[in-house]
Amino acid sequence: MGLTAARLLETLNRQWEKVEDRLNVSFEFFPPNSPEMADTLWQSVVKLAKFKPQFVSVTYGANRSTRDRTHAVIERLVQETDLTPVPHLTCIDASREEIADIVSRYRQLGVNHIVALRGDLPASATQTGGDFQYASDLVAFLRQQGVEKISVAAYPEVHPEARSARHDLDNLKRKVDAGATDIITQFFFDNCAFLRFRDRCRSAGIELPITPGILPVSNYRQVERFASGCGTRVPSWMGHLYEGLDDDPETRRLIGASLALEQVKLLINEGVADFHFYTLNRAELSYAICHALRLVGLPGRHAAPQLASV
Ligand SMILES: Cc1cc2nc3c(=O)[nH]c(=O)nc-3n(C[C@H](O)[C@H](O)[C@H](O)COP(=O)(O)OP(=O)(O)OC[C@H]3O[C@@H](n4cnc5c(N)ncnc54)[C@H](O)[C@@H]3O)c2cc1C
Numbered sequence: 001m002g003l004t005a006a007r008l009l010e011t012l013n014r015q016w017e018k019v020e021d022r023l024n025v026s027f028e029f030f031p032p033n034s035p036e037m038a039d040t041l042w043q044s045v046v047k048l049a050k051f052k053p054q055f056v057s058v059t060y061g062a063n064r065s066t067r068d069r070t071h072a073v074i075e076r077l078v079q080e081t082d083l084t085p086v087p088h089l090t091c092i093d094a095s096r097e098e099i100a101d102i103v104s105r106y107r108q109l110g111v112n113h114i115v116a117l118r119g120d121l122p123a124s125a126t127q128t129g130g131d132f133q134y135a136s137d138l139v140a141f142l143r144q145q146g147v148e149k150i151s152v153a154a155y156p157e158v159h160p161e162a163r164s165a166r167h168d169l170d171n172l173k174r175k176v177d178a179g180a181t182d183i184i185t186q187f188f189f190d191n192c193a194f195l196r197f198r199d200r201c202r203s204a205g206i207e208l209p210i211t212p213g214i215l216p217v218s219n220y221r222q223v224e225r226f227a228s229g230c231g232t233r234v235p236s237w238m239g240h241l242y243e244g245l246d247d248d249p250e251t252r253r254l255i256g257a258s259l260a261l262e263q264v265k266l267l268i269n270e271g272v273a274d275f276h277f278y279t280l281n282r283a284e285l286s287y288a289i290c291h292a293l294r295l296v297g298l299p300g301r302h303a304a305p306q307l308a309s310v
Helices: 003-022 035-049 064-080 096-108 135-144 165-178 191-203 220-230 236-242 249-269 284-292
Strands: 024-029 055-058 085-090 113-117 149-154 182-187 210-214 274-278
Touching: 003 249, 024 035, 024 284, 035 284, 055 064, 064 085, 064 096, 085 096, 085 135, 096 135, 113 135, 135 149, 135 165, 149 165, 165 191, 182 191, 182 220, 182 274, 191 210, 191 249, 210 249, 220 236, 236 249, 249 284, 274 284
Parallel strands: 024 055, 024 274, 055 085, 085 113, 113 149, 149 182, 182 210, 210 274
Antiparallel strands: none
């Protein structure tokens, strides 16, 4: 290793040691659709709870049965853990009355933080089919309904439907002006794209916290598909790292954890202290990363959950 690279590594590790007690993480899960997947989810929740996340969020699906499952997971998190559960909510097919009802049911559970999204439009649709066409409309309505914390999505590499990066940023500003309280990004692998995006947000007067979404990659083929659908660029060097590993999940996991840890350390060096992990309901990679960041047993966070039935 050359001296410059060695210095860079040393700087990264020193920088991270300086801030390790200020790091915050959150974990995203999706509602399971089989008893086996439910087991995986709840085991992951228990394992990752050790890192005292700021919150754990649960995605919201395109059809009604999935939506009820989001509520069920949030309900169980409230009842059986000390974690802070945060449901996602979308505008797809949603009437004002339905959203008001969902908010009121969450309020009864003591949940007052929601990730507000438009949701992906069904194939060939140009409208949401509901009372809200954009996430900014939903944010304004949630505000009216008295929701205290509203996170919104942002796209460092631009949302695929946006007319331009400028329009996309204007849209983010609309969500902020409508009452969003923080921003979570789509996953990305190019840290420069995130840093440029953060600069552009600040220049546009967007001062809310911007939490990078980190996707530790164990299934490269699947991530290529996700990425092409959401406008995230997968660098070619990354593909090379997973070459020849289609039948070797263990090595893929090791590479995925190591890459994501590197990404997180580089971002810490740029002043980032909050990270949102897309777990895909599997704890292993996020666990390895958070463990390596020494996020265990830090004071002032929640207690670990006790899930009787897991
Ligand atoms: C952190 C995170 C969590 C997510 N969770 C879920 C989930 O649980 N369930 C799910 O289905 N999807 C989820 N998604 C995906 C998301 O729903 C899609 O990316 C969706 O296509 C856009 O949602 P949005 O909230 O960003 O939409 P919006 O902010 O409404 O933007 C959608 C598009 O419309 C454009 N736009 C916005 N306002 C206007 C306007 N007034 N005029 C013209 N153009 C406009 C934007 O530039 C953008 O191209 C998530 C994404 C992220 C980053």
